Amino acid sequence: MVAEIGQFVLILALVTAFFQGTLPLVGAARGNQPMMRFASNAAFVQFAAVTGAFICLTVGYVTSDFSILNVANNSHSLKPMLYKISGVWGNHEGSLLLWSLMLAFFGFAVALFGRNLPDSLKARVLSIQGLIGVGFLMFILFTSNPFERLDPAPLDGSGLNPLLQDPGLAFHPPFLYLGYVGLSITFSFAIAALIEGKVDPAWARWVRPWTLAAWGFLTIGIALGSWWAYYELGWGGWWFWDPVENASFMPWLAATALLHSAIVVEKRDALKNWTILLAIIAFSLSLLGTFLVRSGVLNSVHAFASDPARGVFILMFLIVVVGGSLLLYGIRAPMMKGGGLFAPISREGALVLNNLLLSTATATILLGTLYPIFLDAFTGDKVSVGPPYFEATFLPLAIPLIIAMAFGPFLAWKRGDLAGVLSRLKFALLLALLLVGFIWWQQTDTPIMALVGMGLFAWLLVGSLLEWAERIKLFRGSLSSSWRRMKQLPRSAHGMTVAHIGVALVVLGVTASETWQTEHLGVMRPGEIVSVGGYDFRFDGAEAVAGPNYEAVRGTFLASTGTEKGVYLYPEQRRYTDPPMETTEAAIRPMLSADLYAVVGEADGKGGHAVRIYHKPFISWIWIGAFVMFLGGGLSLSDRRLRMGAPRRARQQAAASDLSRAKG
């Protein structure tokens, strides 16, 4: 019964989305108020219907209703409840339903919070959102129906891929999707602006919070994914430049660029066309990611079961959405007038540099991801583009980006004073050089990239703090006046400082863990001790243990520096029964200074076990940094200006530009 209800509300959602995607567009073109207002109501109904469908599928999973094909294929009655629930989106059909749910949710949020949006803009934004919904709901209903019945129902399900049975991965997709789908809102705003033929600072002010939210979710989603890879894949790596990882990283880079270019539109009324294009590209990359993962065109460890019919549908959808919006851009964008002029050395100039570097980075990653397909298509050669390419192309772009990140915020709008900024940053430069010098003095054969990385870390960290201190005139006046200034400083300014510091921490984590990692790979017998990274690891043997739906070999290690008691590590090698599969559960002792990381393998039959032990300095800072970036985004999002929408002055400007357009 529950599956039939789910099926029914899903069809209802499709019908609603169809009208949401058409009527308000017509209404906005004709100036018909009721038709425009219909958009909000439809967004509510669509959200309610998709939520209903999602609840139905969840009920199917929670009650282990194996007469639903999707549940039978992906769940098992013995599975812990958390993973029964995460199983809802741990498969192709369910993850699409989650995607649609979020799409409808964002539409609902615009309808709810967008009270001060102009009627026609709101109607158009919701309409575009509805049209995207039509595409996804049709995809679900015609090619990937999660409510398909199975008759006769099996006695038990065939289980969830054990690799997915993990808290990190249970929550990785929802965050990632919130990010991907959040970009649909910016996309809808961009298309609505192209239809209206108008982009102004008020528009940028409406777009920025949505971009910020999507960016924040993407940041967390990507961080969770890499954290999962770090502890679950058992090799201590955390980023593999796998096509699926790239698929999430590209929209993130584009969203980061968009975040910054929207500031220029908001403050200076410039870079409008570029910002619109970025909004389209950011969402297109999200869709492209979906296509690459699910069509079977690229192979990846993360790939869902692929099906050519789905590939064709997604590609058609991609052509309509991306091709259509870029064509609209090609036709309409030339009519938009550019705004304020600025000198190359200025805040705008720095943000343009940021955008150039970020979009070049996006393009190189796109090239690396698509290159194997292109080469195969044109020459039939098979290659896989691996980390060497991505590191060789990404790092040279990241380095100037980080250098610019410290001085950009110091520059004035319109025309900045580079020499003045550099003199104010001399303290950061000094500290960076001191740190590099110290490291080199400690270890003269330090790789050059490690020195560069540590220098950039200090430069960005100190530079960001200096900029913040200057804004509140710290140590220039009394502490109380600084305190007052700090409270008056807009939250978005605090947010920027925090997010930039987050980037600095990621740089620290990446550089230190890549450079100073030590490891021991080999066979150990009980009682044996090896020394890794200043810690003595004693292997106390391994025993068989049983979990709810797996059997495991659990090793015991005691790690100590000799002076204190030490910590125990219990890595496991699990063998799941349904479906049969092995997973490695690394034991990790995260500390601020380093992670201790141990993996146990199978017995060698002579009393020993294959083990891998790593000492990874500062690696936790990668994820701490990502979280700090997320906090920065959240802080900026809570800025009153963004919450309240456009101030009056911007509205008047908008009205004025309307007027001038009417005259022209």
Next chain:
Amino acid sequence: MRLRFLIPVATFAGIAVVMWYALFNLNPTEIPTELVSKPAPEFSLEPVPGYGTGLAKEDLATGKVVLLNVFASWCVACMAEHPFFMELKAQNTVDIYGLNYKDTPEAAAKWLERHGNPYKSTGMDLKGRVGIDFGVYGVPETFVISADGKILDKIIGPVSRAMFETRVRPFLNEVGS
């Protein structure tokens, strides 16, 4: 001047055309070039108890084209290709060697006992170490091995009759002629 605004859509059109072609004409699961026409990696394994004399790199260089099939008792898709392998053995079309992947000796022996043994000899890769050297990332996978023990091709997923005719038969004929 206006044309520059059409650059994005033109770029995308190019990408879309290649994607379309890739979707219908390319198979990403084909073997990467690195392994093709390279000798099989060095290995030596114990047999599944009662099924052959074990398996090592040297056993694959037999003077004729043979198949190396990666299988496991827990692998459902292996059941799909198994009857066809039994048929190949009955007709003496090609010798098949079995690389038993991440299994237990008891389960593997029981599986072969119950369903029949299509293999000339077997080797147990209990830890999947050899599988890593061969680039195995799923079961079943089947390698076509040349007379001098080089890897000619790799088939991912169950081997069907049609797949055998198009991807294995040419190698067999080549040697025969």
